[in-house]
Amino acid sequence: MKPSHRATSFDVAALAGVSQSAVSRAFSQQSSIAAETRARVLEAARQLDYVPNRIASSLITRRTNIVAVIVGDMANPFYVQALHCIGCALQARGRQILLFTVDRGGSADEAMRRVLQYQVDGVLLTSAQLSMRMTSRSLDRGVPIVLFNRYVPGHDAACVRCDNAHGGGLIAEAFLRGGARRFAMITGDPGATTSQDRVRGFVTRLAEAGLARGDIAEACGHSTYEGGAAAALALLDRQRREWPDALYCINDIMALGAMDVLRMRLGAAIPQDIQVAGFDDIPQAAHLSYQLTTVAQPVEAMVAEALALLHFDRAGQRIERAIDRALPGQLVMRATLRAPSA
Amino acid sequence: MKPSHRATSFDVAALAGVSQSAVSRAFSQQSSIAAETRARVLEAARQLDYVPNRIASSLITRRTNIVAVIVGDMANPFYVQALHCIGCALQARGRQILLFTVDRGGSADEAMRRVLQYQVDGVLLTSAQLSMRMTSRSLDRGVPIVLFNRYVPGHDAACVRCDNAHGGGLIAEAFLRGGARRFAMITGDPGATTSQDRVRGFVTRLAEAGLARGDIAEACGHSTYEGGAAAALALLDRQRREWPDALYCINDIMALGAMDVLRMRLGAAIPQDIQVAGFDDIPQAAHLSYQLTTVAQPVEAMVAEALALLHFDRAGQRIERAIDRALPGQLVMRATLRAPSA
DNA sequence: GTGAAAGCGCTAACAT
DNA sequence: ATGTTAGCGCTTTCAC
Numbered sequence: 001m002k003p004s005h006r007a008t009s010f011d012v013a014a015l016a017g018v019s020q021s022a023v024s025r026a027f028s029q030q031s032s033i034a035a036e037t038r039a040r041v042l043e044a045a046r047q048l049d050y051v052p053n054r055i056a057s058s059l060i061t062r063r064t065n066i067v068a069v070i071v072g073d074m075a076n077p078f079y080v081q082a083l084h085c086i087g088c089a090l091q092a093r094g095r096q097i098l099l100f101t102v103d104r105g106g107s108a109d110e111a112m113r114r115v116l117q118y119q120v121d122g123v124l125l126t127s128a129q130l131s132m133r134m135t136s137r138s139l140d141r142g143v144p145i146v147l148f149n150r151y152v153p154g155h156d157a158a159c160v161r162c163d164n165a166h167g168g169g170l171i172a173e174a175f176l177r178g179g180a181r182r183f184a185m186i187t188g189d190p191g192a193t194t195s196q197d198r199v200r201g202f203v204t205r206l207a208e209a210g211l212a213r214g215d216i217a218e219a220c221g222h223s224t225y226e227g228g229a230a231a232a233l234a235l236l237d238r239q240r241r242e243w244p245d246a247l248y249c250i251n252d253i254m255a256l257g258a259m260d261v262l263r264m265r266l267g268a269a270i271p272q273d274i275q276v277a278g279f280d281d282i283p284q285a286a287h288l289s290y291q292l293t294t295v296a297q298p299v300e301a302m303v304a305e306a307l308a309l310l311h312f313d314r315a316g317q318r319i320e321r322a323i324d325r326a327l328p329g330q331l332v333m334r335a336t337l338r339a340p341s342a
Numbered sequence: 343m344k345p346s347h348r349a350t351s352f353d354v355a356a357l358a359g360v361s362q363s364a365v366s367r368a369f370s371q372q373s374s375i376a377a378e379t380r381a382r383v384l385e386a387a388r389q390l391d392y393v394p395n396r397i398a399s400s401l402i403t404r405r406t407n408i409v410a411v412i413v414g415d416m417a418n419p420f421y422v423q424a425l426h427c428i429g430c431a432l433q434a435r436g437r438q439i440l441l442f443t444v445d446r447g448g449s450a451d452e453a454m455r456r457v458l459q460y461q462v463d464g465v466l467l468t469s470a471q472l473s474m475r476m477t478s479r480s481l482d483r484g485v486p487i488v489l490f491n492r493y494v495p496g497h498d499a500a501c502v503r504c505d506n507a508h509g510g511g512l513i514a515e516a517f518l519r520g521g522a523r524r525f526a527m528i529t530g531d532p533g534a535t536t537s538q539d540r541v542r543g544f545v546t547r548l549a550e551a552g553l554a555r556g557d558i559a560e561a562c563g564h565s566t567y568e569g570g571a572a573a574a575l576a577l578l579d580r581q582r583r584e585w586p587d588a589l590y591c592i593n594d595i596m597a598l599g600a601m602d603v604l605r606m607r608l609g610a611a612i613p614q615d616i617q618v619a620g621f622d623d624i625p626q627a628a629h630l631s632y633q634l635t636t637v638a639q640p641v642e643a644m645v646a647e648a649l650a651l652l653h654f655d656r657a658g659q660r661i662e663r664a665i666d667r668a669l670p671g672q673l674v675m676r677a678t679l680r681a682p683s684a
Numbered sequence: 685g686t687g688a689a690a691g692c693g694c695t696a697a698c699a700t
Numbered sequence: 701a702t703g704t705t706a707g708c709g710c711t712t713t714c715a716c
Binding site: 367379399400404 | 708
Binding site: 059 | 694
């Protein structure tokens, strides 16, 4: 017969005929306890369906094994992918995600205020802005923060990101190899370094080929399928002969919207009439309908790096600040770019 | 100057010149405390950047304000949508999600074992199987479980789902109105009631129109884009004249894969050569490239219902079991079905 | 190797 | 209305 309520370590101790602290030791790896005693405790625990209460233990150990993840844009498959990846990596280390969602482009300060109520071991922030003040509050309390793909110059928090400028350059080169002459781009949130860097790398590489930024048509879209579609329409809904022959979208989700408008609304053939490229390599980019050429972010490596920066091992220690790790992305050639003319 | 470590209620009490319990009361709504005292406490808390530690308080209140959400299929946009919706609804009530991911089709038992280490207020399970034994363990401990779209007959846990059979019928009727004669379907995990019900409703309605199940071609795909593509290929890669003129996919993500194979690999025109319908109404179904006719699940209502069944108000009380709430879905007509011939 | 005892930060009686 | 006190379930010295 089972107790109607959770068994505690005292219940187990009583059944096993040992002290309560022996029960605690039985469930800890590095405790000195006789193998025979541990076995007896574990058996008693099994009978009572006892599992140590991590919430209770965290009170004294000061580690909850919980990491807060603040996601700013669940509508972008890339961040879903990242979230999934973070979850797997964390679970493999016996930790869990406490999830906080923030409206697209919104401030994470409100979410952070809630985060601080829980004694989380660290905070991972994806695609959301966090004020300096809030960052300091968290860091001062000994709660490390790592920004995922959202570097803020002069910001105190550590940051892991794809080398966005480098990736933008990769796309520019691929376009040039494909024989593109007239360029256009769809940019994202002007305040986000992600967008800025992806644009800068692209423009810089084009400048090396003799193209002035003024010659590159551009529209700013908000980073959704619909945003990409609207931006493409604004950019290209005019006389066909004025069209660019290459369109760079600073992320895949907007590229999908742009492609659909191009083909379905404007009657363009891709890549014959216009070449298209994105950034991120979300799963949909590989769909047969799109076959989008893009830059793949090294998500797994980025997640591994981010978790490393959270410094779980040396809890409570001084947190290094202003770290910025940029990992190179990789060009994934698909069907929206012309193969280099041989 | 700030303390290098988190301030506690004692620190605040000392600064405000009150007792520690007064601090606790100041942060609780329904406590009797003089407005003047509360103000003084709150001001002291502000100075020390104090926030009550929910982990600590949950030890005595036995409520963590944390709800475990186990997600079995992050690759299916529908469950991402549901997760997002759950997060928003929960946050609005001051609660958070502790996220657990499980491999597609895998058992949630292992995740549940981890869930039980935390004192969560409830568990929401989407797209994953949970053994009876594990369900009982959770329920016996007073941790309520609600299955989201994964009804298991005879299972003890409460369940909220879309009326999948009804939805399947809706699709069958729409196909019939569109003049379809020869039917095919791509089913999902044979063990999942979601797939079974969607198939049953479809087949039943077709039977009423005089079609035997044996006349309906079918292939089983695993519920991904690739799975849908592979199933479509297996089902239709033969002489064109043998083709069905209507293809029902039991979820949208497989429908996208099937459509792409149909158009790009098999040269079919949709809906002229073959009509297609899905189920879920994921965001991609509305993309211009797909314009997929489907059944929209009432996600918001389902989430509201699921949270209601978690019974946050009456914590620790007897949990009703074997509840099954099926909410009707709604047909969303788009371009992959022919309009009824007038 | 094991038990006794002291907290971790908080809430909730219980007095006053 | 406020302070005092006793825990919530656990880990961790500290003796033995």
